[in-house]
Amino acid sequence: MNPQRKIVTASPENSETPLDNSAGWVTPNRLFFVRNHFEPPVATDAAAWTCTLDGLVARPAAWTFAELASLPQHTVFATVECAGNGRSFLRERAEGVQWGAGAIGNAEWSGVPLRTLLEPAGLAAGATEVVFEGADHGEEHGHAMNFSRSLPLAKALHPDTIIALRMNGEWLEPNHGAPMRLFVPGHYGVASVKWLRAMRVIDHAYPGFFQTTKYSVNRPGPGGKVRQPIGASAVKSAILQPPEGAQLGLGRHLVAGLAWAGEEKIAGVDVSSDGGRTWQAAQLKGIRQPYCWCQWETRWTVGAAGDYTLLARAHTETGQTQPLDYNPDNLGYIINLPIARNVSVAASRPAQVYFADAPPWNDFMEAYATENSRRPLDVELALTAGDGI
Amino acid sequence: MNPQRKIVTASPENSETPLDNSAGWVTPNRLFFVRNHFEPPVATDAAAWTCTLDGLVARPAAWTFAELASLPQHTVFATVECAGNGRSFLRERAEGVQWGAGAIGNAEWSGVPLRTLLEPAGLAAGATEVVFEGADHGEEHGHAMNFSRSLPLAKALHPDTIIALRMNGEWLEPNHGAPMRLFVPGHYGVASVKWLRAMRVIDHAYPGFFQTTKYSVNRPGPGGKVRQPIGASAVKSAILQPPEGAQLGLGRHLVAGLAWAGEEKIAGVDVSSDGGRTWQAAQLKGIRQPYCWCQWETRWTVGAAGDYTLLARAHTETGQTQPLDYNPDNLGYIINLPIARNVSVAASRPAQVYFADAPPWNDFMEAYATENSRRPLDVELALTAGDGI
The missing domain is CATH 3.90.420.10 (Oxidoreductase, molybdopterin-binding domain)
Structure with missing residues (x-):
């Protein structure tokens, strides 16, 4: 801890x-x-x-x-x-x-x-x-x-x-x-x-x-x-969740990590759960600016038990992209290919329910933030109550 | 220290x-x-x-x-x-x-x-x-x-x-x-x-x-x-430089500080050096996002000795502005009027030369940042040398 x-x-x-x-x-x-x-x-x-x-x-x-x-x-x-x-x-x-x-x-x-x-x-x-x-x-x-x-x-x-x-x-x-x-x-x-x-x-x-x-x-x-x-840092990403070797259940899982690109700004991160055959775009989160890593996450829905290889691949606003193979001319430096993260999925394990998305009825309530004038809230709740919440 | x-x-x-x-x-x-x-x-x-x-x-x-x-x-x-x-x-x-x-x-x-x-x-x-x-x-x-x-x-x-x-x-x-x-x-x-x-x-x-x-x-x-x-924080600013009671010389001085506005984003900060009669816009710097203070600075040129009262006043993207007087209904809370910072200026003191702006010839060099390809730099320097640098 x-x-x-x-x-x-x-x-x-x-x-x-x-x-x-x-x-x-x-x-x-x-x-x-x-x-x-x-x-x-x-x-x-x-x-x-x-x-x-x-x-x-x-x-x-x-x-x-x-x-x-x-x-x-x-x-x-x-x-x-x-x-x-x-x-x-x-x-x-x-x-x-x-x-x-x-x-x-x-x-x-x-x-x-x-x-x-x-x-x-x-x-x-x-x-x-x-x-x-x-x-x-x-x-x-x-x-x-x-x-x-x-x-x-x-x-x-x-x-x-x-x-x-x-x-x-x-x-x-x-x-x-x-x-x-x-x-x-x-x-x-x-x-x-x-x-x-x-x-x-x-x-x-x-x-x-x-x-x-x-x-x-x-x-x-x-x-x-x-x-x-060597000089400026190359574009790169890392998966932080789930951890290497994670044992997951069927369902929706959070895949999250970081991406960075030296003097450039990250434009996007793609994630693969099949070792690089297919990719899906992740969502960039939080602060995103030149020099700095940014956080990203995506939800991965898995319906079949088995072993999976997760990869992440970042690209920048000028089109710089992580290479899929290591360039031996880099002589042990600038190691920016996607690093595999291996997880196993079994039907017998519980899904990680706490990774589920929040229900959409919260979204229109987010604008409500004036200094403790509570009456509008009652109206909003009346509109949305009875929905099992 | x-x-x-x-x-x-x-x-x-x-x-x-x-x-x-x-x-x-x-x-x-x-x-x-x-x-x-x-x-x-x-x-x-x-x-x-x-x-x-x-x-x-x-x-x-x-x-x-x-x-x-x-x-x-x-x-x-x-x-x-x-x-x-x-x-x-x-x-x-x-x-x-x-x-x-x-x-x-x-x-x-x-x-x-x-x-x-x-x-x-x-x-x-x-x-x-x-x-x-x-x-x-x-x-x-x-x-x-x-x-x-x-x-x-x-x-x-x-x-x-x-x-x-x-x-x-x-x-x-x-x-x-x-x-x-x-x-x-x-x-x-x-x-x-x-x-x-x-x-x-x-x-x-x-x-x-x-x-x-x-x-x-x-x-x-x-x-x-x-x-x-009380709930959401009100719009407010603070002057951090120069310090209260600073003794300055004639010339250009840095006036810098912070501004924040609770759930809102700061849109601008105005600075007065005559106790609020006239105001000039400061420059916002660094990270600027909701919830967070942002840094601001401006250059203040002073040509006459005397005592000066500096004030800063922030406003937000929705038009919220710091009030010039305290509202007694705030009962000792939400104190967001501009706080005076008093400085004295004397002709006999040296100006703070290190606050001077950098020469403009740097600006077009900032784009040069590729990985150690040095030849373009020689050309740029040849264009700008001989200028007393």
Whole structure:
């Protein structure tokens, strides 16, 4: 009843959001998945923590946490997914942390728009990228390094790209990058460098380990395949209900889940109960906006006992759709094919009656909401009573 | 740097959300204002906590917390305000807790739609209200009582009215009604009975203390003024920046805040810097939907030193507007006139340069967000460079 993050590796912590147990659109901070490459550095004096800016700028600068906290804050809701989320579902095992479906979460991020810091510094004409360096330090493939990654200048200057100080209104926690992190809405989590301590403006493709050796994919190029850093998140969905292996009765069942598409907005989700032969449109629910996952649900009526494979497939307003097969050029990242959810149905089990639709006579009563003037209600009830309610 | 709730009374706790320090749309649970009438009861065995249903129903019923948690959950974002919020700003002191502006917060509420419990119970034809009783117990005006309040049946059956188990994705905390509370989006907080333990369907106006003696207002009726329980929240706004008493320089300043309107959606906010003689429209920002506060901001250019009185005034899509004067028939509740924020401006102080608008050359770069294809960026930069950036 009090879910915790699901630990995948203990040191450093890599852990998943317990999606099946955290009903709602916002993921609480303590349940929000953690992806650490090295041990999290601890800010012993958060107020004095400093982030520097240098490289191709006219005026190098530095800001303490206290200074950033005193500037006007910008807020953005965004879903963040680890680029390796779902890796354990791949038929051919890919190298890396074997994530289930929960390396994803949705939160409200608040902080200082990066462009309000970059612009006054005077960007040089040839600038193309900004490199961000975290304070986390360790060894990869025999080389000591800090975690670092670059962003194209245009995305760095986007008004929603911020140095985040808060997550869901709370100051960042150590595992989420306290006291400050880059936050890049719509991109895979690797872009949002935690424990941010330095920014450098450059004029070339940054050859950092975490965007050349790791977190990169093969894409068609002029002379064949070209290795590219991953960037914006791809369209994807997840089924949350019913749970994997559920044992259901005949009747109507709720099939519900989430869908997201990086910088784009979800336009629809289709659900199949026969392993992908036929699909039916689900209903989108609640808040639906760019960057963020949206909730969806549909009712599935099943009249025959047997084993069923449920699939969900999302598409966006620009026509981006989840592929039905995994692209091996994604090299263990961007795993956005529909993941099967298997359930069994038996006639001997009771149907889940509480999933039934509410009777339609409620709909016209929903408009009634003025401040406690009760007489109209009596009339409405008189019209609808005697109906077995 | 680590704000806490502002305590107004210590026992039982009544405390405010530190609005000036909690940037963002969602209010974190630990900062979310608390309004307790009696000491909060503590659920020693939350899973076994039971809520009963009786009265004018064919099938009385009861549900444990564990049972409710196993049902499909519905999520709704809503701003909740105490009906006495802002009472300390009234020129004539009104009885009751002397709230500042912070008896308000915005959160994601998740739980079981009440109608999925009420309908299968078989509501009688004459039913008009549902009474909700909390487990909190104490004395008021010499009478021992539990906190209790009723809701018109139509609002009780609204699909967004829920028995809430979670707040911002976390299980409820004791001060917020753990393990279960009624949650009535769009109504003043008093409607959302905490520590819910009993529901009774009735066919008359419930004469409970907290809707006849307290939490009621005078309204015109057939034979003069009629006392009515308060219900839906009225339209209202708050200025969060600049702070009260701010000392500013000449130049452009950010004026920003929040606006909300119960079950309605905010259509606009006007801001005055001359105590209400002239008004200018502010810009609405971020998420805007029924039940919820929305963020707004505007730039205020001031060219002369002096003392200024800032006011904000919100209106809704149906034309509801904040009144400029307090209605004494509201009896110390529904305090929704604009609250003055006084600032002083002196030529000798530096302007707040970090409030300046970003240069327009960023706007056409915002569309650039495809996955790390960097060449178009170089062209765009060439067009805009040499401009002193």
